[in-house]
Amino acid sequence: IDLVLLVVALDEGVMPQTVEHFEILKMLHIKQGIVVFTKADLVDEDWAELVNDDVDNLVKGTFMEKADRIQVSAYTGKNIDVLKQMIVDKVRAAGARRQEKELFRLPIDRVFTMEGFGTVVTGTLLEGCCQVGQEVELYPTEKTVKIREIQTHGHKVDMAYAGQRTALNLVNIKKDEINRGDVLAAQDSLLKSQFIDAKVQLFSSTDRELRNGDRVHINYGSAQAICKAVLLDKDVLSAGEEAYVQFRFDEPVAVRRNDRFIIRFYSPTITFGGGIVLEAEALKHKRNHEEVIDSLHIKELGTDLEVLELELKEESRYFPVPKILAAKLNWTNQETEEQLEVLVKGKKAVRLSDGSFIHKDYWNEITQYGTELLNQFHKENPISDGMEKEEFKSRILDNFKIRESKKADVLLNEMIKRSITVTMASAIAAAGFNAEYSHELKGMLKDIEDTYLKAGYEIPATDDVIGKFKDKKMAKQIVNDLVKKGTLIKINPGALIHKDNWDKAMGLLKGYFDSHPNISLGDYRDLLGTSRKYAVLFLEYCDQQKITKKQDDVRILVQKSR
Numbered sequence: 001i002d003l004v005l006l007v008v009a010l011d012e013g014v015m016p017q018t019v020e021h022f023e024i025l026k027m028l029h030i031k032q033g034i035v036v037f038t039k040a041d042l043v044d045e046d047w048a049e050l051v052n053d054d055v056d057n058l059v060k061g062t063f064m065e066k067a068d069r070i071q072v073s074a075y076t077g078k079n080i081d082v083l084k085q086m087i088v089d090k091v092r093a094a095g096a097r098r099q100e101k102e103l104f105r106l107p108i109d110r111v112f113t114m115e116g117f118g119t120v121v122t123g124t125l126l127e128g129c130c131q132v133g134q135e136v137e138l139y140p141t142e143k144t145v146k147i148r149e150i151q152t153h154g155h156k157v158d159m160a161y162a163g164q165r166t167a168l169n170l171v172n173i174k175k176d177e178i179n180r181g182d183v184l185a186a187q188d189s190l191l192k193s194q195f196i197d198a199k200v201q202l203f204s205s206t207d208r209e210l211r212n213g214d215r216v217h218i219n220y221g222s223a224q225a226i227c228k229a230v231l232l233d234k235d236v237l238s239a240g241e242e243a244y245v246q247f248r249f250d251e252p253v254a255v256r257r258n259d260r261f262i263i264r265f266y267s268p269t270i271t272f273g274g275g276i277v278l279e280a281e282a283l284k285h286k287r288n289h290e291e292v293i294d295s296l297h298i299k300e301l302g303t304d305l306e307v308l309e310l311e312l313k314e315e316s317r318y319f320p321v322p323k324i325l326a327a328k329l330n331w332t333n334q335e336t337e338e339q340l341e342v343l344v345k346g347k348k349a350v351r352l353s354d355g356s357f358i359h360k361d362y363w364n365e366i367t368q369y370g371t372e373l374l375n376q377f378h379k380e381n382p383i384s385d386g387m388e389k390e391e392f393k394s395r396i397l398d399n400f401k402i403r404e405s406k407k408a409d410v411l412l413n414e415m416i417k418r419s420i421t422v423t424m425a426s427a428i429a430a431a432g433f434n435a436e437y438s439h440e441l442k443g444m445l446k447d448i449e450d451t452y453l454k455a456g457y458e459i460p461a462t463d464d465v466i467g468k469f470k471d472k473k474m475a476k477q478i479v480n481d482l483v484k485k486g487t488l489i490k491i492n493p494g495a496l497i498h499k500d501n502w503d504k505a506m507g508l509l510k511g512y513f514d515s516h517p518n519i520s521l522g523d524y525r526d527l528l529g530t531s532r533k534y535a536v537l538f539l540e541y542c543d544q545q546k547i548t549k550k551q552d553d554v555r556i557l558v559q560k561s562r
Contacts, residue, residue, distance in 0.1 A: 002094040002163070003087065004033040006055075006064060010043045010071070014054040020271055023203040026062055027274025028260045032094065033064045034086055040071040040078055097127060097162035100332050104128035104136065104186045105256070106166060107221030111178045117149070119175050121184065122167045123222060128186065130168070131159040138173070139183045139254030140192035146171040181223025183254050190280075191327050192252040197244065197279035199300050200229075200263065204240035206272040208265055211236045212287070217264035218247060220277075226250050226266070232285060233293050237273075244296045245275070246285050255280050256330040257299075276300075281328060283314075304329075308339050309348055309359070316362035317400065319407055321355055354410050366411060367420050369399055374421065374430040383437055383481050386422075386429030444469060445478050452488060452498040457505060457530045459497045459537075491541040505538055509548075518554040 004025055008018060025033070035055055037048065048071065059065050068086060072079045110122040130136060134147050149169035150160050160166040168184065183190065202210060210216070212231040217224055227249040234243045255261075255277050263273040278299040285292045298310050311328055312320065326336040340357055343349035350363045373395055377387045393408035402408070412428065415421040419431050437445060451465055462479060469475040479496065482488040488496040497505075508527045512519055525535035539555060542548040548555040 001028060001030050002032075002097075003090050004030050005036045005087075006033055006059075006067075007036045007038055008051060008055060009039050010037050010048050010051050011039050013051045014058055019058065019205055020203075022058060022062075022064075023205060024262055024271060024274065025064075027201065027203075027262060029063075029276075031063060032090055033067045034083070034090070035059070035064065035067055035069040036083065037069065037071040039073060039075075041073040041076050099129045099161050101129055101131075101134075102186045102189060102326075102332055103330070104130045104184075105189070106130070106168070106184045107223065108178060108182045108184060109180055109222040111175055111180065113175045114169070117169050119170045119173055119178065120167055121170060121178060122165070123184075125160055125162050125164050125166045126221075127162050129159055129161045130166075130184075135187060136184050137187045137190070138178065139185055139190045140252040141177070141182070142192065143173060143177065144187065145173045145184075181221065181225070183221060183223075185254070188323060189327050190254045190256065191324075192254045193281040194249045194252050195282040195284055196247050196249075196253065196255060196277055197232075197282040197285070197296055197299070198247060198261070198275045198277050199242060199296070200237065200245045200273055200275035201242045202237055202239050202263075202273035203271075206239050206270075208270065208272040209236050209238050210243075210245075210263070210273065215266045216247075217266065217269055218249075218261050219264065220253070220255055220259055220261040223253070224264075225253055229263075230285070230287065232287055232289070232296070244278075244293060246282060248284075257328065258330060279328075305339060305342060308336070309343055312340075312343065312349055312357060313359040313361060316358040317402065319352070319354075319356040319358060319402075319404070319410075321357070325357075350414070352410050353413055354406075356407075356410075366396065366400060367415060370396060370411075370415060371420065371430055374428065374433070378430060378433050381477055383435050383441060383477055384427070385424045385435050386427035386433070389423070389426055389428050392428045441474065441478065444471075444475060445482075448475065448478055449482065449487065449498070452496065453500060455498075456501055457497075457528045457534050457538075459491075459495050459501075459534065462494050462496055465496075491537055495537055506547075509542070513557045518551070518556045519548075520554050524555075 006022060006025070008014060037051065040048070052069070059067070070079055070083055070086065072083055074080070105127045106123045106125050108121045108123045112120055114120050130147060130150065132147055132150055135144055136147060137144055147168050148171045150157050151167040152160050152164045200210070202208070210229060210231070212229070212235050214229050215226060216229050218227055227247040230246040230248060231237065232244040232246055237243050257277055257280050259277040261275060261277065262271055263275070264271050278296055295310060295314070298306055302310070308325065308329060311325060315325070322333050322336040322340060325340070326333050329336065340349060340351070344351050348360050350358050350360055352358065370392070373392070374387060389412065393412060396402070396411060397405060397408050412421070416423055421428050422431055448465060451460065466472050466475045466479060479488065483490055483496065487499055489499055489502050490496050505528060509519070509524065512523065512527060521532065521535055521539060524539060525532050528535055528538070539548065542555070543550055546558050549558050
């Protein structure tokens with residue numbers, strides 16, 4: 001509401017409903033108004049002065065304390081034209097509402113079916129604009145519908161703008177799918193929720209109290225909903241008092257930050273307070289939690305940048321994109337992106353490669369955990385190039401309870417970009433780490449390599465080699481490192497051969513094939529001068545590597561270059 005007329009009949013004066021209505025006007029934070037005294041033809045000047053004094057007491061200290069006042073009579077026509085001109089002048093001075101298409105929002109107060117047209121809804125267009133052919137979304141059901149036709153004040157138009165009474169003919173939806181109180185809005189511009197955080201104030205004139213846990217009626221837009229009021233910083237709220245409250249609704253609602261609302265007592269349904277939405281999609285809070293109260297204080301009184309930073313900090317674990325933050329803050333995408341850029345430049349936010357943003361504190365938590373994870377891995381695995389990327393990403397996802405697995409790649413890429421980590425093939429390492437052998441480990445390395453060299457073709461079981469050392473974990477790492485570097489060749493899961501010995505075995509095999517079309521198991525056993533057991537291992541590995549191919553009881557050469 002840009003302008004209110006506070007109507008007081010001069011023959012009756014200020015009535016109980018006048019007081020109630022004025023309390024509501026104060027809660028809605030309307031900025032300007034006109035006091036209109038009606039039935040001026042029925043009273044004398046002395047009586048009119050008494051009523052004027054009553055109004056003085058009513059509006060003292062409020063936005064209407066210095067409002068223009070006028071006496072009119074519908075019966076005689078006194079000052080009716082003057083009042084009309086006052087209304088026009090004040091509305092012009094109020095300025096235009098925001099008209100960006102992405103802010104479009106129309107609370108539905110009536111829905112019906114017109115023959116030949118179908119479903120029609122009406123309401124006052126609060127923000128933004130809409131046009132014929134535009135796809136919009138119905139909240140809280142989140143159903144997409146299309147605008148077929150628009151009328152404002154009885155005239156067919158192509159576009160409707162904020163402030164106008166608007167009728168929309170909708171496509172792809174039936175009358176019974178829409179309820180009074182539903183909201184039509186630009187797609188993805190609202191967030192439905194069953195929890196909202198708010199600042200609430202009770203009327204100074206009420207004799208009711210709001211107690212923690214009370215069920216109340218909330219009137220917002222054109223809707224009325226029932227919810228439970230959880231007082232976050234008090235146990236009870238009395239006349240004129242304020243508190244932070246979380247409303248927990250029976251059904252989802254769709255509101256925006258800074259929306260105003262009215263509270264009515266559950267039974268009897270008496271209006272006794274109102275407030276402002278601070279968080280339209282809130283998490284469930286514990287009462288008397290200092291961090292929650294501080295957060296709501298910023299959302300109530302902070303600057304746009306402070307509120308955005310706080311929202312980003314709270315939403316970082318979901319990796320919000322500008323469009324989501326815009327919906328939470330009731331901004332346009334462009335405004336949100338501009339403010340996010342300010343946070344990025346101020347080192348308060350991090351822009352990720354997929355277009356999402358996180359708060360710098362959340363980024364620091366992730367990088368600190370990742371760095372500590374890698375440092376611990378390097379301490380336990382000093383000769384390894386690093387942790388496997390997939391394991392590292394999995395640990396990040398699990399520790400921070402990140403639902404979308406692709407975010408691990410985004411975070412890892414950002415760490416590499418910022419030189420927090422380095423990548424080597426399939427491994428990831430902390431920046432500055434170099435795998436190296438200590439003097440002691442070099443001794444273990446030589447012992448293991450010598451064991452395999454001396455074994456020749458009669459290769460030992462891997463577990464037996466590792467079992468000779470006191471630090472079996474480190475021995476296993478060294479064996480794996482030798483395999484990775486190609487010094488040892490894994491011919492089956494439990495058997496490794498030194499590359500020098502393998503090359504000799506392959507040399508004998510190649511030499512045999514130079515003068516023979518095939519080779520039997522017995523022939524190869526004799527060539528190696530070993531038992532059948534090891535000859536089988538070698539030939540089966542050659543089959544797996546497609547060096548040889550088994551035909552009946554012999555092998556033929558597949559790759560002559562080998």
